[in-house]
Amino acid sequence: MSKSKSQSELLAKHYRQKTLPTSWCSGCGIGTVIGAIVRGIEGTGLPSERFVFVTGIGCYGGAGTYLKFSDIHALHGRCPSYGTGLKLANPELYPILLMGDGDAASIGGNHLIHAARRNIDLTAIILNNHTYGMTGGQYSPTTPQGTPAATAPYGMVEGPFDLCRLVQAAGASFVARTTVYHVNQMVSFFTRAILHRGFAVVEVESQCPTYFGKLNKMGTPVDMLKWQRDHTVPVEKARGMKPQELEGRIITGIFVEENRNEYVTDYYRLIERVKGKKSEIRNPKS
Amino acid sequence: MNGKERLMMGNEACAEGAILAGVRFFAGYPITPASEIAEILSVRLPQAGGCFIQMEDELGSITAATGASLGGVKAMTASSGPGLSLKQEGIGCAAIMEVPIVIINVQRGGPGIGNIQPSQGDVMQARWGSHGGPQLIALAPSSVKECFDLTVKAVNLAERFRVPVILLSDASVGHMREKILVPDSVETVHRKRPSVPPEDFLTYDTDAPDGVPPMADFGTEYRSHYTSFMHYKNGFPAWTDLEVTDTLIRRLSNKILWHQDEIVFLERYALEDAELVVVAYGSTARPARAAVAMARKEGTRAGLLKLLTVWPFPNEEVRKLSEKAKAMVVPEMNLGQLVGEVERSARGKCGVVGLNRVDGGLITPEQIFTRLQEVI
Numbered sequence: 001m002s003k004s005k006s007q008s009e010l011l012a013k014h015y016r017q018k019t020l021p022t023s024w025c026s027g028c029g030i031g032t033v034i035g036a037i038v039r040g041i042e043g044t045g046l047p048s049e050r051f052v053f054v055t056g057i058g059c060y061g062g063a064g065t066y067l068k069f070s071d072i073h074a075l076h077g078r079c080p081s082y083g084t085g086l087k088l089a090n091p092e093l094y095p096i097l098l099m100g101d102g103d104a105a106s107i108g109g110n111h112l113i114h115a116a117r118r119n120i121d122l123t124a125i126i127l128n129n130h131t132y133g134m135t136g137g138q139y140s141p142t143t144p145q146g147t148p149a150a151t152a153p154y155g156m157v158e159g160p161f162d163l164c165r166l167v168q169a170a171g172a173s174f175v176a177r178t179t180v181y182h183v184n185q186m187v188s189f190f191t192r193a194i195l196h197r198g199f200a201v202v203e204v205e206s207q208c209p210t211y212f213g214k215l216n217k218m219g220t221p222v223d224m225l226k227w228q229r230d231h232t233v234p235v236e237k238a239r240g241m242k243p244q245e246l247e248g249r250i251i252t253g254i255f256v257e258e259n260r261n262e263y264v265t266d267y268y269r270l271i272e273r274v275k276g277k278k279s280e281i282r283n284p285k286s
Numbered sequence: 287m288n289g290k291e292r293l294m295m296g297n298e299a300c301a302e303g304a305i306l307a308g309v310r311f312f313a314g315y316p317i318t319p320a321s322e323i324a325e326i327l328s329v330r331l332p333q334a335g336g337c338f339i340q341m342e343d344e345l346g347s348i349t350a351a352t353g354a355s356l357g358g359v360k361a362m363t364a365s366s367g368p369g370l371s372l373k374q375e376g377i378g379c380a381a382i383m384e385v386p387i388v389i390i391n392v393q394r395g396g397p398g399i400g401n402i403q404p405s406q407g408d409v410m411q412a413r414w415g416s417h418g419g420p421q422l423i424a425l426a427p428s429s430v431k432e433c434f435d436l437t438v439k440a441v442n443l444a445e446r447f448r449v450p451v452i453l454l455s456d457a458s459v460g461h462m463r464e465k466i467l468v469p470d471s472v473e474t475v476h477r478k479r480p481s482v483p484p485e486d487f488l489t490y491d492t493d494a495p496d497g498v499p500p501m502a503d504f505g506t507e508y509r510s511h512y513t514s515f516m517h518y519k520n521g522f523p524a525w526t527d528l529e530v531t532d533t534l535i536r537r538l539s540n541k542i543l544w545h546q547d548e549i550v551f552l553e554r555y556a557l558e559d560a561e562l563v564v565v566a567y568g569s570t571a572r573p574a575r576a577a578v579a580m581a582r583k584e585g586t587r588a589g590l591l592k593l594l595t596v597w598p599f600p601n602e603e604v605r606k607l608s609e610k611a612k613a614m615v616v617p618e619m620n621l622g623q624l625v626g627e628v629e630r631s632a633r634g635k636c637g638v639v640g641l642n643r644v645d646g647g648l649i650t651p652e653q654i655f656t657r658l659q660e661v662i
Contacts, residue, residue, distance in 0.1 A: 019522055052504050054353070065511065065522055070504050072356060073513040073523075074349070075379050081313075081346040085353025085361065088337045089311055092505055093357065111349075114342040267339075271332045278333065 005042060007035075014038045014048070019066050024059060025133075027221025029180040029206030033127055034063050036183055037096065040190025051094045052086060054079045056103035059133040059208075063098055077108025080115035083122045091264050094194060097124040101142040102132045105161050109141075116170035119198045120263040125190065126163060126201060129208040137211025144248075148215045163203045164255050173198035175256040179205040181228040182252065189254070198262045205250050289469040296433040296460040297322035300390050300453065301330060303437030304362050306472050309388070310336030311354035311361040313347040315369060318402045319457040320392040323364040344369040348376030348389065355385050356512060358503050360441055364390035366457075367408050368399060370415065377450050378416030379514045381538065384490070384499065386444035386477055390437070393456040395646050403646025404458035406568055406619040412452045413597045421539040423447070423549055424597040426454040426568035430464035436594060442475035443549060447541055448498055454596060456619070458569045458648055477501045484508045489521040490534075497541035542598055551594035552603060556582060560589025561612045562658050565604065565628050567593040570617045570649050577654035588658055596624065601631040608632035613661045617641040617649045637661065 064071030139149035235253030502508030511521025
């Protein structure tokens with residue numbers, strides 16, 4: 001790995017500087033996550049043109065527009081299926097899926113679990129701020145029970161998803177969680193996730209001071225980052241703790257990192273096997 | 287033309303036409319009466335070096351196919367009415383992102399789950415189903431041969447104009463078997479490539495006089511910024527830029543409307559002296575032609591305008607015919623969808639009447655013949 005680049009070098013290399021500043025609120029976690037993704041990509045040593053950002057809709061979905069990387073900014077929740085087509089069409093590419101918690105776990109939940117089931121070689125970086133920021137702080141599938149939201153004025157009645165457990169159960173072969181506070185860990189997880197062959201999910205606990213933080217009286221963005229620091233439990237430590245001790249805690253670390261059959265590799269093996277052959281079967285039923 | 291004669295069903299002709307036209311990616315979801323297209327392509331595509339995938343739902347299918355097309359491969363999906371409803375989000379998104387894509391819609395009865403009988407209930411959905419009303423192209427086959435030919439045309443038009451093209455087949459033509467000549471090769475069209483160096487390339491550079499921007503490949507020095515937001519030429523969102531938004535929306539429509547000579551395919555039977563003009567498309571065009579022959583035998587000056595292209599609608603052709611005709615008859619397997627377009631084009635110059643069947647049965651030549659006798 002080459003010597004790490006300075007912030008100004010990274011800005012010049014990877015950001016469309018004319019589009020800056022971003023539209024994100026001050027104190028938002030998204031900018032930090034994008035900076036970490038750029039560093040994570042640098043860490044892979046792969047050329048920039050091999051990456052395509054496939055981004056969802058919401059505050060986080062706008063990230064691709066500020067970067068020089070090619071991007072597809074298409075629909076709410078459909079990143080995994082756009083990425084699936086893209087990767088099958090050109091396996092040389094590295095699609096990076098940027099999805100918020102509403103995007104990934106609610107409207108796009110079906111695509112997410114099926115991409116995990118196929119173990120297709122895509123990297124999904126899910127930013128979880130427990131709210132729909134762009135539309136004004138409504139509750140999402142990861143809003144903790146009892147907390148208020150624009151559409152949960154009396155507190156959230158439903159229980160939340162644990163995204164890492166969800167994608168793990170669905171078949172993702174790399175699953176990790178980190179927080180905006182833990183920047184170095186975040187960068188290293190991104191690099192490992194991208195280089196991992198299979199469906200890789202990194203969930204990042206992030207802060208939305210404008211809505212989630214304000215409604216929950218969490219203080220300034222700095223207070224929210226300190227909250228992340230103070231509520232984090234590394235997965236190794238969490239294994240020895242009781243469920244009630246883990247209540248309200250964020251378990252971070254790598255939950256799964258396994259080499260398993262990857263969909264695109266297997267499908268191209270199938271092509272090699274049957275290519276050029278004129279099968280007599282035209283319709284399996286006839 | 288060199289080729290091989292084969293007996294096949296309409297859905298198979300769509301699959302074979304797609305492969306010959308260069309389609310190398312298909313994503314679909316099972317649905318009657320379209321499933322054969324997916325089944326056949328699951329066999330044939332890997333043989334041709336392409337990819338087939340059955341997605342988790344209809345939205346997954348249209349968006350995976352769009353992703354593959356953006357990845358540089360000609361891509362297609364197929365479904366029936368209930369699936370087309372679901373795909374509408376992805377169709378509109380492909381329209382504004384300007385992604386070449388083909389959607390085969392083997393129509394069945396609706397609304398709801400409806401039935402799996404033949405229908406022409408999705409004609410307006412093909413034009414207006416997606417929010418914002420993007421100008422798409424829709425073709426309608428009436429035979430197995432036309433399933434083949436129009437699928438090839440659909441792929442070529444999608445590539446030429448960077449637009450979703452819908453093939454409005456139906457349960458009848460999709461499952462009908464006929465002998466057709468499958469050519470060894472067909473003329474194919476590929477999306478335009480940029481002629482400028484990477485540093486000057488803009489994803490939506492519309493300086494080209496035809497209004498169709500060139501497409502660059504991912505994985506090269508060219509960087510592309512595809513977006514479904516209103517956007518500037520560089521792909522950056524134009525949230526509140528009224529002028530940019532106006533120019534974009536008009537161009538997306540005009541790039542199709544300006545090229546109707548390349549897009550609108552019509553067939554004319556006995557129209558030279560026709561007083562009664564049948565305007566028909568898809569499966570209904572066949573009994574319409576038979577009815578016109580029956581009427582001619584009886585001495586009635588009837589003719590047929592057969593629309594192979596339904597959208598954009600050939601207003602001008604219908605207007606011209608309406609000036610000479612006494613009446614126009616529009617048979618449809620719905621309660622009257624395209625008849626409204628015919629009325630609009632005729633502008634009151636002649637009478638326009640529909641003939642509608644929605645019980646799931648096919649319109650017969652006798653029904654159309656009887657209607658012609660009634661309007662004389």
